[in-house]
Amino acid sequence: MVVSNYDAVRPGRIEVYAGPVKSGKTRELISRIEPINYLAGAMGVIIRPEVDTRTENLMSRYGTQSKIREIRVCERNPEKIISVLEGLKEPQLGVVAIDEVQFFEKGLLRVVQELSRQEINVVMAGLNLDFKGETFGIMGDLMAMSDEVTILRACCEYTSVRGNCGRPASRSQRLINGKPAHYNAPIISIDGSKQEEKYEARCLEHHLVHGRPD
Known part of the structure; x- marks a missing residue:
């Protein structure tokens, strides 16, 4: 070449x-x-x-x-x-x-x-x-x-009664039916491939993963 x-x-x-x-x-x-x-x-x-x-x-x-x-x-x-x-x-x-x-x-x-x-x-x-x-x-x-x-960095999309977080986001939050995905869920899952699944940008404080081992 x-x-x-x-x-x-x-x-x-x-x-x-x-x-x-x-x-x-x-x-x-x-x-x-x-x-x-x-x-x-x-x-x-x-x-x-x-x-x-x-x-x-x-x-x-x-x-x-x-x-x-x-x-x-x-x-x-x-x-x-x-x-x-x-x-x-x-x-x-x-x-x-x-x-x-x-x-x-x-x-x-x-x-x-x-x-x-x-x-x-x-x-x-x-x-x-x-x-x-x-x-x-x-x-x-x-x-x-x-x-x-x-x-x-993105902007943290976490929302509470106080409003949007908006701090610099370094994490990708996977949500399934509006709830954080479990730690043992498959790694590869493309945004939009499932109607109930979506991703948000999150700061470290608001990044949640259920079932994470200690």
């Missing part, structure tokens, strides 16, 4: 945007990669896991939508990303963006390193913590190997 060196996309760098739900991760990802559309001859590609079926095209909760080509890859077989990119036969590939990166299995670590060695910039966005408040999948490893990590 032949790669062009564009200073504007800082070839070979690995970057991660991490945070809870509704913290603007996808919006930041799109803002980071969209400028490549204005570089003569440059090309970017967005990789999304197949498990994320919320929208057909990459779009943030704030309505920001990308115009860059998207490719779906099975999260259980991230090694396929290399062959998919090689199949594009695109000599000007400058940046690969990966959204909802927490869903991919550990093989993605080798993929990211290989892309970086080929001087392809890799920009990723994902949840650093799962609904339990624990490291989500490979996110800890990805953040450790990155050249730049941006931690984003």
Whole structure:
């Protein structure tokens, strides 16, 4: 795979945007990669896991939508990303963006390193913590190997008789039928896949997980 060196996309760098739900991760990802559309001859590609079926095209909760080509890859077989990119036969590939990166299995670590060695910039966005408040999948490893990590925060959506909390939120609260999910519930559950399930951004004080072991 032949790669062009564009200073504007800082070839070979690995970057991660991490945070809870509704913290603007996808919006930041799109803002980071969209400028490549204005570089003569440059090309970017967005990789999304197949498990994320919320929208057909990459779009943030704030309505920001990308115009860059998207490719779906099975999260259980991230090694396929290399062959998919090689199949594009695109000599000007400058940046690969990966959204909802927490869903991919550990093989993605080798993929990211290989892309970086080929001087392809890799920009990723994902949840650093799962609904339990624990490291989500490979996110800890990805953040450790990155050249730049941006931690984003949302606003706590907890509501009481006193009103909304509104403090900086670092956690993702899973609610099932309006109640906090149990600690032993499955980790992967996409927002909108079940009518009775939803996610809220919460601060540490208002993040609740039933059945958490001592």
